[in-house]
Amino acid sequence: MARWNTIARGAAFAAAASLALAACSSDGEESGSEGSEGSGSGDALKIGTVLPLTGSLAFLGPPEVAGVDLAIQEINEAGGVLGSDVEVIHEDSSDTDNPQIASQSVSSLISDGVAAIIGAASSSVSLNIVDDIAAASIVQISPANTSTALSGYSDFYFRTAPPDTVQGDALGNLILNDGIENLGILLFADDYATSLRDVVTGVVEGAGGTITYGVSGDEFQTDAANFESIVQDVLATNPDGILVIAFDQTKAIIPALVGAGFPSDKLYLTDGNTADYSADFEAGTLTGAKGTIPGANPDDDFKARMNEVYGSELDSFAYGAESYDATILAALAAVKGGATDGQTVRDNLAAVSGADGGTECTGFAECAELIESGEDIIYTSVSGVGPFNDANDPSSAYVGVYEYGEDNVQVWVEAVFGEV
Numbered sequence: 001m002a003r004w005n006t007i008a009r010g011a012a013f014a015a016a017a018s019l020a021l022a023a024c025s026s027d028g029e030e031s032g033s034e035g036s037e038g039s040g041s042g043d044a045l046k047i048g049t050v051l052p053l054t055g056s057l058a059f060l061g062p063p064e065v066a067g068v069d070l071a072i073q074e075i076n077e078a079g080g081v082l083g084s085d086v087e088v089i090h091e092d093s094s095d096t097d098n099p100q101i102a103s104q105s106v107s108s109l110i111s112d113g114v115a116a117i118i119g120a121a122s123s124s125v126s127l128n129i130v131d132d133i134a135a136a137s138i139v140q141i142s143p144a145n146t147s148t149a150l151s152g153y154s155d156f157y158f159r160t161a162p163p164d165t166v167q168g169d170a171l172g173n174l175i176l177n178d179g180i181e182n183l184g185i186l187l188f189a190d191d192y193a194t195s196l197r198d199v200v201t202g203v204v205e206g207a208g209g210t211i212t213y214g215v216s217g218d219e220f221q222t223d224a225a226n227f228e229s230i231v232q233d234v235l236a237t238n239p240d241g242i243l244v245i246a247f248d249q250t251k252a253i254i255p256a257l258v259g260a261g262f263p264s265d266k267l268y269l270t271d272g273n274t275a276d277y278s279a280d281f282e283a284g285t286l287t288g289a290k291g292t293i294p295g296a297n298p299d300d301d302f303k304a305r306m307n308e309v310y311g312s313e314l315d316s317f318a319y320g321a322e323s324y325d326a327t328i329l330a331a332l333a334a335v336k337g338g339a340t341d342g343q344t345v346r347d348n349l350a351a352v353s354g355a356d357g358g359t360e361c362t363g364f365a366e367c368a369e370l371i372e373s374g375e376d377i378i379y380t381s382v383s384g385v386g387p388f389n390d391a392n393d394p395s396s397a398y399v400g401v402y403e404y405g406e407d408n409v410q411v412w413v414e415a416v417f418g419e420v
Helices: 011-020 058-077 099-112 125-133 164-177 191-206 228-237 248-258 300-311 320-337 342-353 363-372
Strands: 002-006 047-049 089-093 117-120 139-144 157-159 184-188 211-214 241-245 267-269 290-294 358-363 378-379 396-404 411-418
Touching: 047 058, 047 099, 047 184, 047 363, 047 411, 058 089, 058 117, 058 300, 058 320, 058 363, 089 099, 089 300, 099 125, 117 125, 117 157, 117 248, 117 290, 117 320, 125 139, 125 157, 125 191, 139 320, 139 342, 157 342, 164 191, 164 241, 164 267, 164 396, 184 191, 184 228, 228 248, 241 248, 300 320, 320 363, 320 378, 342 378, 358 363, 363 378
Parallel strands: 002 089, 047 089, 047 117, 117 139, 139 157, 184 211, 184 241, 241 267, 267 290, 358 378
Antiparallel strands: 290 396, 396 411
């Protein structure tokens, strides 16, 4: 059951909101610990989300919300957690240009008594809210954060997306395998961007390549509006390929690059901008360009279930599987701990992911049944990530490689496996 707290909502969420407008609440103090039957065991599990409903990452909101809602639906269809339906409360994270929105959302969720928060999508947004969430003894599980600065940041912080060490390695090697020796990088001044830039730089330079532009000091500001001079600066360094690490700014950067004559098949994007641009660019603008998104490519059945719970066809499934996995894992941790408070979820999260070994299982119903029969489990994730490691990162993960066609739509090509 879902409850939406309104801060600001994009029109794209009308369908999701109409599905989620069911009310279910439970009051009372929540407490518990691993294996306990504390006072939290009688309360319904509340899960909050802080995901981008507005702002420069709003294109990631629909699949992430759909992933959470699909998990909640399956959990409740299987009888819920400890005999009660799980409630989900969706809040907006927006982006780093509107930091007050995520802070207000977290404050609201803390007041609502959630045990876990799924989000944020942006690493920089998470760095702004992670301390407040941990101080409230609430588990935070991001489905999309990749910054290396968040590895092992807090006992209450986990993520179902791999850090940039995995995506950066895959992206750097993709660029090298395409024969690029001199790489220009256009990136904004954001922790996500600089972290990924540093990993890609290490891979390219380690193989004898050169970064012609995009070193420390070359970053543009997140609120930049005119990119003509920046594009001319990178082109002046004569790169063989250009990597663009940005969010919504990409819609202005790409036309400027292609308009200046740079070949589209030498352009590379990342998870923050590997999106559907069919409605934004003229046909052929991105033909041959490539991008990477952490996570395995969900199968058609999972995509169909996401579309059904969302209420319409999703344009992207990026981080939908990771959001689904994060929600299922939080619920399984509560089942294992026998209580619905944040500390209990935190104490059992690594174990249900498979960190301690056990029997492999798929989905909430099967895994919960094994837990209730006294077995340790290894949750088989839809996104392909492995159990949490000591830094609360996935111990392994896949990175999807996508290529653009004439219609400016990204198409999955292959998945690259990596260990953290």
